[in-house]
Amino acid sequence: MNNTLLELKNISFKYKNNLILNKINLKINHGEKIALLGKSGSGKTTLISVLNGTIKPTQGEVKLFNKSFEELDRKQKSKITTIWQDLRLIEDLSAEQNVNCGLLAENNFYFAFKNLLNISSFKKAHKYMQLCRLHNSIFEKKIRKLSGGQKQRVAIARSLIQGSNILLADEPFNNLDPKLITTIKNLLLENVDKNNTKQSSKTALVALHRLDLLNDFDKVIGIRDGKIFFNIKRTNLKKLHLDKIY
Amino acid sequence: MNKLKLNYTSLSFLPILVCIPLGYQLITNIHFGGFKLFQEFLISAFNPKIDNEIIFTVINRLNETIVIGFFSWLVSIIFGAIFGILSSNIFYKILNIPNFFYGIVRSFLTMVRSIHEVVWGILLMQIYGINFSVGIIAICIPYIAVNSKVFAEQLETIEYKSFESINQINAPKFSSLLTLIWNPIINTFKNFGLYRLECSIRSTVILGLFGIGGIGTSIFLSFQTLNFRELWTYLWSLAILIILSGLIFKKIKFYTTNKILSIFFIAVFFITILFSFSYFLYFIFNINFENFNSVSSLFKSSSDLGLFDFLKLISETIILSLLSTGIAISLPPLVIGIFNNNTSKIFIKIFAFLLRLIPTPVVLLTLLTFNNPSISLAALTLGLHNAGITSKLLFSNLDSQDKRNYIAMKSLGISKKTSWLLGIFSQQSKSYLAYCAYRSDIIIRETAIVGVIGSVGLGWQLQESLSSFAWQEVTIVLIAYCSIAIVGELINGKIKNSLT
Secondary structure, three states: OOOEEEEEEEEEEEEOOEEEEEEEEEEEEOOOEEEEEOOOOOOHHHHHHHHOOOOOOOEEEEEEOOEEHHHOOHHHHOOEEEEOOOOOOOOOOEHHHHHHHHHHHHOOHHHHHHHHHOOOOOHHHHHHHHHOOOOHHHOOOEHHHOOHHHHHHHHHHHHHHOOOOEEEEEOOOOOOOHHHHHHHHHHHHOOEOOOOOEOOOOEEEEEEOOHHHHHHOOEEEEEEOOEEEEEEEHHHOOHHHHHHHO | OOOOOOOHHHHHHHHHHHHHHHHHHHHHOEOOOOHHHHHHHHHHOOOOOOOHHHHHHHHHHHHHHHHHHHHHHHHHHHHHHHHHHHOOHHHHHHOOOOHHHHHHHHHHHHHHHHOOHHHHHHHHHHHHOOOHHHHHHHHHHHHHHHHHHHHHHHHOOOOHHHHHHHHHHOOOHHHHHHHHHHHHHHHHHHHHHHHHHHHHHHHHHHHHHOOOOOHHHHHHHHHHOOOHHHHHHHHHHHHHHHHHHHHHHHHOOOOOOOHHHHHHHHHHHHHHHHHHHHHHHHHHHOOOOHHHHHHHOOOOOOOOOOHHHHHHHHHHHHHHHHHHHHHHHHHHHHHHHHOOOHHHHHHHHHHHHHHHHOOHHHHHHHHOOOEOOOHHHHHHHHHHHHHHHHHHHHHHHHHOOOOHHHHHHHHOOOOHHHHHHHHHHHHHHHHHHHHHHHHHHHHHHHHHHHHHHHOOHHHHHHHHHHHOOOHHHHHHHHHHHHHHHHHHHHHHHHHHHHHO
């Protein structure tokens, strides 16, 4: 049985004559948890943007569920959720409204309207915000009034509420203290529902800088200058590998 | 020798050089026939007519002005927001509509707003006769286009990353669109909407001068009969209305988090749209089409307007715009800089308020009592009126400016004027020039009003052509107006972009 969920075939991406991604081939199987390592500017964010279909590669093919992005319908595309490095929250909306934005895909226009008017239900949003250890007092606060760590958790709650099976995250543990990192890591990598019960296994590709967080990942991919230098099981990772990319 | 280097501060003062040719023409055009009238006009300001009859008239006329101003504001702000969305790139990006349509909508709105509401009013009055609806429609047409530009500019500031983020959630397209545009629209309404109500009231007054009704008509009639005391009663009551509305607006705050208020605004929004459409249909189907027949010969009537005369009128309009803009940019910082003390500030503020308050046609007619009609006189009138507006912005920016540099400079023994120039004004000059670039768009459009009264440029030709039902000439003049305004808007847009 074909277990491949996401596949990149010979992907290259050029921006202003700079080759950001260079002939990348990658398969992500169902339930795999992959850590993406590399220096700043190595191409990690671009790779994530190609995987979620935000940017089109200059060359090559991206396949999700064995279909190209153009062939997928909106529901299938919404199976992927992304946590961006720069969070990309809507600054003028409150924290709870931003988290509710994660529900836009499964609801109609009227829900979006009610969310903006503050008359929709925020029950679900509050559950996920509490899971991310966000205090009640910040629920109604505008994003621009929150600290870096609080914003980070709002972005994570927005991603979790989407209930997607595939997680792409670009340095999601930035701005978080060590205790919170463990909690958030468990939330992101395990499919937990609003009652904190573990559901089916989640597929995740997470860009990281901190090597001490690798323990929960199955595989590690090392990227440098837009090229994949290694794609190995975490247990096989050696210092030699890291020397190649850092 | 050192090369002359221009910076934003010096660029704010340089345009005052327009006063050299302007002053020369004004001096050579002086006549002494109307000095007595001018003197009477000024004295009447301190002795307005107050009796029961006039108070009753003032209340009635202000009522009419408020009704026209309010409804034209409400309709133009709501449709302005809708057209703002339709002319913003985010709409086309989210709905995957080709950019070609974006260009078409933008060009159409640019053309619509290039023609001043007075011109729309005169045109519509020729076709439909005088009534309130014509006043509201005449203001709404260009105002919708002007407001749409402001809304669209705010929507263009939405970060591409936010768009990508919402897009990646794969929500229905209209949900994504609404979520992204909601706050920029609300914020624009909060910051800009109430100011536009003041503009609507001013435009109603100006249209009133051309017979549409309201206090403007009373102002014009009392001016025509040289009843200056009565004229000042109307002007002061208008001043009270504007001051009061300003005070009320300062107190009003919109809480979008208040559910009942939000629902109320949404209800007003939809009721206005419904009402506007039904009223528009009623207006179209219940109109006396006899007048309309005269327009049907739009392209049949012949034109006596020669190419040379026409080019002369265009160049007059351009010169008029440039001279007025020069005054509007440089006069406020120059006067504030020279008379830089607290007492003078109060007098300058009062004078600037009067310049904004008194409609330009009235100022021009007053100045005509001792000066022959000329481009310079029209430019002075338009320039002074707009200087009143630019000085309001400059004052509010200067008052909120950090004074530490100014204090530090003064403590070094630098003169008060130089310290003000370098320590305070220099920090505001860039944003001030950017606002003036936007203002010059409006000045180009306003040349139509002073042109009609002051026998200058295309405005005068428009009035002449309309009076003689020479529709082909009217069409040519309108096309010329559109072209000048569009080119002006493009140039000013480039200047504004380089300044912001």
